[in-house]
Amino acid sequence: MTIVVILVVTGALLIGALWGLWGRIPASAEGFLIALAGGALLIAAVLELINPSIEKVPIGWALLSIVAGALSFTALDYLVKEQWGAGQGVGLLIAITLDGIPENLALGVSLIGTAPMTVAALSCSIFLSNLPEAAGGAKEMREGGQSRRSILLLWTGAALLLSLAALAGHWLLAGVDQAVLAYIxxxxxxxVVASLAIEVFPKAFRKDDYWAGLAAAIGLAVALLLHSLGGG
Incomplete structure (x- = not known):
């Protein structure tokens, strides 16, 4: 199950990149899908990552860990865009990678002694998030003048890196104390929350205007359904 989940989640990056390079994506459809994915990932972050953690560690330290994750992503994203001058497509690729590493570490950790449907809720939400984001990012990179070959290589590298993060989370952290896993x-x-606020929801609104709000609610409902099926 570990390998299958990892392949499904990181494979979304490659499928999305191929879609963005060779498929046709109306802006409104892209925005709707991105918002839907964002809604799913937002509630999954709370239900599958935060809720189980605050039962194992002091709430204050758990909240500090959440803020630390948000600060780390925000600082790195700022450096990428404002200081290093990455374009929109490249910035989205780096953003997916930056929040994807701890996200996939957590996915690997969640595979340790967790019910299959609970894992499915988190992995499906990550899949829904990665697919349209990769499609939009690859499309923007192509419009910026990069070759299809170089774009595919970049997204393939990101998928491999995130796969390694998930495997590391599952195999290297299997014997780690539950409190440490909770902080991770x-x-x-x-x-994840910082990336949604900075990258995902603003882009969804630009592409699809007010329909993005409905899409986010639908994504949230889907993630809630998956969580309930997992016995949450």
Missing amino acids: RCFAAGA
């Missing part, structure tokens, strides 16, 4: 989950959740 909270840190990942903070990075």
Whole structure:
């Protein structure tokens, strides 16, 4: 199950990149999908990462871990865009990678002794998030003049890196104290929330205007359904 989940989640980056390079994506459809994915990932971060963690560690330290994750992502994203001058497509690629590393570490951790449907709720939410984001990022990179080959190589590298993060979370952290795993989950959740606020929801609104609000609610409902099926 570990390998299958990792392949599904990181494979979304490659499928999305291929879609963005060779498929046709109306701006409104892209925005709707991005908002839907963002809604799903937002509630999944709370239900699958934060909620289980605050039962194992003091609430104050859990909240600090969430804030630390958000601060880390925000600082790195600022450096990428404002200081290093990465374009929109490249910035989105780096953003997915930056929040994807702790996110996939947490996914790997969640595979340790967790019910299959609970894992499915988190992995499906990450899949829904990665697919349209990769499609939009690859499309913007192509419009910026990069070759399809170089774009595919970049997204393939990101997928491999995130796969390694998930494997590391599952295999290297299997014997780690539950409190440490809880802090990793909270840190990942903070990075996810920051990426949604900075990258995902603003882009969804630009592409699809007010329909993005409905899409986010639908995504949230889907993630809630998956969580309930997992016995949450």
